[in-house]
Amino acid sequence: MSTSTVDVHPDPHGHGGEHAHDPHQQHHFTTMEQQFDTSKIGMWLFLATEVLTFGGLFAGFGLMQNQYPREFVEAHEQLQRLPGAANTVVLLVSSFTMVMAVLAARTNQAAKTARYLWLTVGCAGIFMCIKAYEYTHKFEEGLLPGIFYHHHGDLIAGSHGYATFFSFYFMMTGLHGLHVLIGMGLLSWLAIRAKRGEFSDKYYTPVDLIGLFWHLVDLVWIYLFPLYYLIS
Amino acid sequence: MEHTLTAGSVTGDRPRPAINYLNAEKGIWSWMTTVDHKRIGIMYLVAVSTAFLIGGIFALLVRLALLNPQHTLFGKVWVTAEAYNRFFTLHGAVMVFLFIIPSVPASLANFVLPMMLGAKDVAFPRINLMSFYLWCGGAVLAISSMILGAVDTGWTFYTPYSTTTDGAVGLMTMAAFILGFSSIFTGLNFIATVHKLRAPGMGWFDMPLFVWGIYATAIIQILATPVLAITLVLLLIERVFQIGIFDSRIGGDPVLFQHFFWFYSHPAVYIMIVPGMAIISEMIPTFCRKTMFGYRAIAYSSVSLALLSFIVWGHHMFVAGESDLANVIFSALTFLVAIPSGVKMFNWLSTMYKGNISFETPMLYVLSFLFLFAIGGLTGLFFSTLSVDIHLTDTYFVVAHFHYVMMGGTVIAFLGGIHYWWPKMTGRMYKESWSQIGCLLVFIGFNMTFGSQFIMGGQGMPRRYFNYLDQFQPIHAFSTYGSWVLGAGLFLTAINLLASLKMGELAPDNPWGGTTLEWQSSSPPITHNFDEQPVLEHEPYDYRHRTVTHV
Amino acid sequence: MEWLRSALLPPQGSEWAKEIDVAYMAILWLSIVMFLGLMIAMVWFAWRYRYVPGRVTPHQTHNTQLEIFWSVVPLLLCVGLFFWGIDGYMKFAVAPAESMEVQITAKKWLWQFEFPDGTRAVNELHIPVNKAVHLVMTSEDVLHDFFVPDMRVKRDIVPGRYTEFWFTPTMLGEHVSTCAEYCGKGHSDMRAKVFVDTQEKFDDWMATGGDEWMKHPPEEWGKIQWDQKGCATCHTIDGSKSKGPSWKGIFGKMEKLKGGATVVVDENYLRESMMQPQAKVVDGFDPIMPTFQGLLRENEIRGLVAFIKSLQ
């Protein structure tokens, strides 16, 4: 879904209009600033849809917590806090490096932009590794979603609450992980272009927009972390 | 009142440009990779009309199956209960997801909105094309789900039936999932266009009311469709993994699914009606040759309809097992939503007062819209009143209500809009007499088909019923004959419009004397819409300093 | 306006129905008045201000008082309707204490009623007149909806939990009830009959489980049970294939069972198949038949057996 963000910003080698202006300006915009602001609005609208999509899952999770209060609290114990907290720190740092990359792009420092972008991709990679570690732990324990749930030693044996909890756990962290992967793809592609010096203070829209997308991914994790890892 | 349109209309006719957006590039590839909003609008119009044809065929099959309680045609039983269930499900799904949601915003608005703003194109042309291909992908999935064991759950996919039946529910939910994104990207495009690409001198209250309506619809598309996406994903995962959120056998709550579903689907019915109202608000000033009465009231009512539509979804679930407190709250809020619709109706009528009204086909569609939407809107009062809703919900009374609003409202306005902008889109004029007969047939057929269903509904005929009680046979037969008249009217309208492509007279730039910017371009317009950037020098519907003369 | 009400609405079977009809007619007349007002204005404007070449139209942009008027007045009307609605609804939703509680269990395409003393009936609900009856409902598979048009009552039946409503029948006789929530293939066959009887007739019906069966010879009474008790939805009587074995010519035949054993279809096998359907399932059929234990009275079982015998 979000790969479409690539198209949000104008075509880098847009054909120049009759009167001389920035090569990136598309024919139906009068100024580059109008084009940048339009792309920003488009991106923020897309982020609103992402907020509502994840919101649907949060709503489902909240309502199921209301249905199975005891099973959900007990299932929370299976999630260790340390990897969750580590992931939060990693994502916050990646948000920082992302915003530094945007700053560097805006001040014509191509090399620095590329370095910060690769740093962000690196942090994302660390996040995925921690996630992979947590998932393997879940697979071994048999804490799988829906009908695959075969964990023993639950307090209320036979209640479907545990399977529902882990279904939501895998759906929400899975969808979030998918967005992190998409972000890594986009950021690497951006870093390559930054290395080629395509971004300047006149044209840095892709970096800014994908930065907004990345900050939203971080924002979703900021809410996921307490809801899953900190409930006792 | 035979009106022959001569060229002497408002803007003196320039010579027709040889190159326009239709013949600027030739070949199918130029159409498939176009980013011109006009071509995408035409492609959407063709695609959406095909979906309307398919949905219409299923509608005729549903009505034919109910002709008599024995389901015989010429003495032979031709349909079973399962086939009937598939007919009405596919009629609902195709009409809602494939036709009526993208109909006005994606086809007419795609074509006309940028021109009304004096812009060269929508904000993100390539996302516009991607939205069209997402629609095509969704359509392919929907058609394949019909072939591989059609869905029989109703277009609402209520659980636990939809999670326990073996029809191709998965395919149809994926189709709706992808169509949702096509709708999101259309909305996203229009909001960005309206914010940033208005002509110089065009403030928010100088924009045509059509643009206000499409802007309000775009807000709903952006804020409601993602929740449908997640609901369908949850339904798919529930079918495959049995995660226990909607399926009651494993602790889920079917009423929860209805909350998720209707949080999208009620705003979706405003995605359907608000563009229809927008077209009517565009055509009335043109054919009454009078400035719009209460421009700001109509603009605000469109946006307030968009926002209020998000807090009333519970009235679909009054008897579904919702708590009494929620029922009372939703009933109160549902009454609020009736006010903006009423404001629009009164303002439209006040514009006709002291107007100078000519009755070309678009105006006939406006009059039938006012007639049918008044009935559709007023019968809504029966459902927001909690006690009367208990008896009338899930009966043919509600079937008649929503067809009066959706078909009597949006589809009639859509047909009016097509006739209104046909000269601009194709550069051809359609045969006035045939289109007026078509409109009359549609109006009579529609009232026969659905007017009778109000009576049946009141008497307790449940909806989605195959073997109905014999007492309802006369009305069902009458309704089925009405559906044939309606089908004939639509068929005649389609033939007349398509015939005009070849045999129609060449259309002037401004056949109706409209004052909005799209009429300042040539018919059909050039690829960049205008030779030079049009500047708005008067209010949107200003008829003071000129009279529209046509014989 | 009685003729209009009886034309548009079913007979009034309960007190609540009378109240709903008053509200229905009030909204109907309100809508007709507003609709005619709008349409007369539209037609008059269309005719009076039809096109005259060269006429200049006045530049009326808005009229604040008028616009406030036609926003506030409909709002007041709506507020009135709202309070009328919830007043009626509260009477419908909150059951009085002394009402007789009947439990409804809906399952794919038949209704099962259970009275406080445990007697059960399928697709037939007998209730005493002028006595409040409180229906507590649940479903065993998908959503259903118990809708009695004559009583103007309807409530979805949600599997996994209980939903309820109550009414006081006032009109004697038979009222048809339909399922109003789509539930698959047999949705439109899922009809129950609500018999409103005098107190005496109701009491003796409860005692003997009704006297209908005396009026028919056994095989005809069996055919009625075949139709009413929902057997028809799975067992055909003309030999054609359905979800359950066809009854045509089955009596006395040697049937191959799942798991290889064979059994002669005699009275005992039929009786056992009605009580424990999963005990001996005929080969080639799914074991989906629900038990009729406690659902069929002795005369009904004998009638069914006689009817099956008669199907050679």
Next chain:
Amino acid sequence: MSTHTEHAQDPQKEARTYILTLVTLLILTAITVGASYIHFGSGAANVVIALTIATIKAIVVALFFMHLLHDKPVNAIIAVTGFLFLGIFLMFDFIDVGSRGNLQPTNLHPPPAVAAPAGAPGAPAAPAAEKKE
């Protein structure tokens, strides 16, 4: 491009604000992790505290990292509307689920547990039986 972000001329100052924002976020994370170990009254209190801290972090990220502070207001309106309508959806859901009440049949013994044939569609065990224990 650079015209509308006024403090672009001074990258050092902007970089410093970003570092400060990161530090604040890390501190808030530490606080929320710490708070999860302390037991505030009922479980619901813990959830409310954790969510308020998360909301503060989210607002900080949105204002500074996502430049909403120095951006055109239309972007902020879009962001807020997204969360607002999610809130509406949650609010009405919890109004309904919260006020439903658990209706049980009073004077009836549950109908005999229908023998639930394994895997047969459409004839599962009667829920009434399950609800009882």
